[in-house]
Amino acid sequence: MKLAERVGRIKPSPTLAITAKANALKAEGKDIISFSAGEPDFNTPSNINNAAIRAIENGFTKYTPASGTDELKDAIIDKFKRDNKLTYNRSQVVVSCGAKHSLYNLAQVLFEKGDEVIIPAPYWVSYPAFVLLADATPVILETKEAEEFKVGPAQLENAITKNTKAIILNSPVNPTGFVYSFSELEALADVIVKSGILTISDDIYEKIIYDDVPFFNIINTRDEIKDLTLVVNGVSKTYAMTGWRIGYAAGPEKIISAVSKIQSQNTSNPSSISQKAAVEALTGNQDYIGMMVDEYLTRRNYLVENLNNIGISCMTPQGSFYVFPNVSSLYGSSYMGGKILNSVDLAGYLLDEANVAVVPGVAFGNDDHIRLSYATSIENIKEGVKRIEKAIVNLEK
Numbered sequence: 001m002k003l004a005e006r007v008g009r010i011k012p013s014p015t016l017a018i019t020a021k022a023n024a025l026k027a028e029g030k031d032i033i034s035f036s037a038g039e040p041d042f043n044t045p046s047n048i049n050n051a052a053i054r055a056i057e058n059g060f061t062k063y064t065p066a067s068g069t070d071e072l073k074d075a076i077i078d079k080f081k082r083d084n085k086l087t088y089n090r091s092q093v094v095v096s097c098g099a100k101h102s103l104y105n106l107a108q109v110l111f112e113k114g115d116e117v118i119i120p121a122p123y124w125v126s127y128p129a130f131v132l133l134a135d136a137t138p139v140i141l142e143t144k145e146a147e148e149f150k151v152g153p154a155q156l157e158n159a160i161t162k163n164t165k166a167i168i169l170n171s172p173v174n175p176t177g178f179v180y181s182f183s184e185l186e187a188l189a190d191v192i193v194k195s196g197i198l199t200i201s202d203d204i205y206e207k208i209i210y211d212d213v214p215f216f217n218i219i220n221t222r223d224e225i226k227d228l229t230l231v232v233n234g235v236s237k238t239y240a241m242t243g244w245r246i247g248y249a250a251g252p253e254k255i256i257s258a259v260s261k262i263q264s265q266n267t268s269n270p271s272s273i274s275q276k277a278a279v280e281a282l283t284g285n286q287d288y289i290g291m292m293v294d295e296y297l298t299r300r301n302y303l304v305e306n307l308n309n310i311g312i313s314c315m316t317p318q319g320s321f322y323v324f325p326n327v328s329s330l331y332g333s334s335y336m337g338g339k340i341l342n343s344v345d346l347a348g349y350l351l352d353e354a355n356v357a358v359v360p361g362v363a364f365g366n367d368d369h370i371r372l373s374y375a376t377s378i379e380n381i382k383e384g385v386k387r388i389e390k391a392i393v394n395l396e397k
Helices: 005-009 014-027 046-057 070-084 099-110 126-133 153-159 182-195 223-228 253-266 272-283 287-309 343-354 378-393
Strands: 093-096 116-121 137-142 164-170 198-202 229-234 247-250 370-373
Touching: 005 126, 014 343, 046 272, 070 093, 070 247, 070 272, 093 099, 093 253, 099 126, 099 198, 099 229, 099 247, 099 253, 116 126, 126 137, 137 153, 153 182, 164 182, 182 223, 198 223, 223 229, 247 253, 287 378, 343 370, 343 378
Parallel strands: 116 137, 116 164, 164 198, 198 229
Antiparallel strands: 093 247, 229 247
């Protein structure tokens, strides 16, 4: 049977694939330390769980409006006002089955054959796939480690053509963990407004930031860019709710209405129970976030310091729960039965020889690096670094 051509444009998510392989090895009895999953290792806070239990007990288990309940939309609107100084109404907000779903639906609504979408690299692995599945062309802008992997205004302006439809911006960035400052966003906004292209702002890690680094959305820099911007967020990372599958997008009513229309046909509504839980997440006690961020900070500091101590160059991320060390100095090394030429080879070596799972940087558009998630216990991190060090020592130049 011949499959649709679009299936061949994309590859399975490498992060999910590596996580699945690590889990399979664990099931076989192997002691795997996994740095692969982009998923908080904390439990969902009890107040959120209790809200879901109440929803079940009260029979809130039926269909809701396809674009989400008014109650949750209002909670999202209040969150935008409180945290981001952004103002929206219900018709400008759509609730989806995770931020990934929101991004996919936006791509389906906005992009088509002939369109170009600018994606700074390193990028989250799914951005190019969303564009390709919409028949459009991803335009990858390579950024420099010395510039914290951030795209600058001149680079952006040079990449814009008559076919450019949008740019996808993510801050804090997955996989690098760096955060765009107000002035950096302001400079990009000048180019975007002048060109009239759209911005899709993926803010999913906005609450996971360290060292008093402030978070800004690009809309905060100038009023004119609001009508050109789609803001995407969700509860997965901030509230340890990955499995609940609630994300949301806000932006111009015409675009959000189109997303709601598509969503009514591809999934209908997000889970009714998860929506009740998300209301509690956004409106309830927020202290849990600080506790998680403090723990992530401890892990980040240990991981960065000790990777550098064993000879792996690792910059200090400002947010998210990832490090993106440069491992290109190891390329060309040999071991019994093989040679390491790139990030895929190194990731395979670490999994097979050290029982440590990492994600090759090529999946994020930068083959000189690997990504390690520190959304795992400090004990796992310490043991994982020891295993990585031992594996590196065993390599032959």
